[in-house]
Amino acid sequence: MxxxxxxxxxxxxxxxxxxxxxxxxxxxxxxxxxxxxxxxxxxxxxxxxxxxxxxxxxxxxxxxxxxxxxxxVPIEREDDLIKMLADKSKQDLSEQEAKGLVIRLVEEGFFSKTEGRLMLGVLSGGVLARAKEEKDLLRMDLMRAMVLTKLREK
Amino acid sequence: MxxxxxxxxxxxxxxxxxxxxxxxxxxxxxxxxxxxxxxxxxxxxxxxxxxxxxxxxxxxxxxxxxxxxxxxVPIEREDDLIKMLADKSKQDLSEQEAKGLVIRLVEEGFFSKTEGRLMLGVLSGGVLARAKEEKDLLRMDLMRAMVLTKLREK
DNA sequence: ATTATAAAGTCAAATAAGGTCAGAGGTGGA
DNA sequence: TCCACCTCTGACCTTATTTGACTTTATAAT
Structure with a gap:
């Protein structure tokens, strides 16, 4: 339920x-x-x-x-994104936050649907179980890496 | 029993x-x-x-x-690249292996180019630095997760 | 102005899940 | 028999939701 x-x-x-x-x-x-x-x-x-x-x-x-x-509200995507990524004080990312963010980035057309699914695949569930306490930090690193990769390609 | x-x-x-x-x-x-x-x-x-x-x-x-x-996720493929992922004894994946694998999977059309880039962004470089000794194990987990995600959508 | 009434906001405690880990207990093969 | 490798258990941890007592702010009535 x-x-x-x-x-x-x-x-x-x-x-x-x-x-x-x-x-x-x-x-x-x-x-x-x-x-x-x-x-x-x-x-x-x-x-x-x-x-x-x-x-x-x-x-x-x-x-x-x-x-x-x-x-x-729609975002001024690249600016906001870069801002978010540049924010060094934000070092971890919970699963929930990650999901919300990915969904939004797909809605904005920054990532395609399949890319979004791929991202959710690595960011959620038990995939990062091995990372233990560092899970949330690693999730942030992964998110950064993917967004940066995508930015570079544009 | x-x-x-x-x-x-x-x-x-x-x-x-x-x-x-x-x-x-x-x-x-x-x-x-x-x-x-x-x-x-x-x-x-x-x-x-x-x-x-x-x-x-x-x-x-x-x-x-x-x-x-x-x-x-049904893995009914003769594709030996994918089969390798189903090999339970294979628990880690080096950066070099990962690159080769991604490249071939893109060549075969299993992943699109942008998906491939996204994957390489995550699987290579310093992104997994935080995972230390577990890096290769985690890389394997990530690879498996992404392949499964993709298979799931097909 | 003062007071009554009608909202919404805050915050912490209670509750309801699932996760982790180390160690105890079995079991089967050399 | 003994060792390696499952299984099983329980104590403790983390996260998400639900509830309610108390607070704040706006409007309406006297």
């Missing part, structure tokens, strides 16, 4: 897809009611799955007439 | 066979309960019998809604 968080994610993705300008606006309380969960779980989903790294901007407003707005 | 590990293996093989897309998803805790063993024995079975060398990709997720997913 998939988690509730995932169901909420899927629902949001779907309605974003359906909206013509890739913007969706909603009430936190209503959504949490629909999915019979506490309101703060909506924040959890937003914080873990609709991050800027994954290409989303979330705005909100409290109080009467409050709302949540999720906007999917 | 068949071991419990073998019984679990047989069971998994059977349900993978029965599933129409060769994918099976399950709860570790449930399975271990069915076979009255500790949960970690499931990992033992997966690690010893459902490896990439044997054509399986295993994914998992922890936490609420967690799961194990086993994907079988």
């Amino acid at each position: 998939g988690s509730k968080a995932e169901a909420i994610e899927q629902y949001l993705l779907k309605i974003i897809e359906l909206s013509d300008d890739h913007i969706v606006e909603l009430r936190r309380a209503e959504l949490s009611y629909q999915f019979s969960c506490v309101p703060s779980q909506i924040n959890y989903v937003l914080n873990t799955r609709f991050t800027t790294a994954q290409g989303y901007v979330v705005e909100s407003r409290r109080g009467g007439g409050g709302y949540l707005r999720i906007v999917k | 068949g071991s419990k590990a073998e019984a679990i293996e047989q069971y998994l093989l059977k349900i993978i066979e029965l599933s129409d897309d060769h994918i099976v998803e399950l709860r570790r805790a449930e399975l271990s309960y069915q076979f009255s063993c500790v949960p970690s024995q499931i990992n033992y079975v997966l690690n010893t019998r459902f490896t990439t060398a044997q054509g399986y990709v295993v994914e998992s997720r922890r936490g609420g809604g967690g799961y194990l997913r086993i994907v079988k």
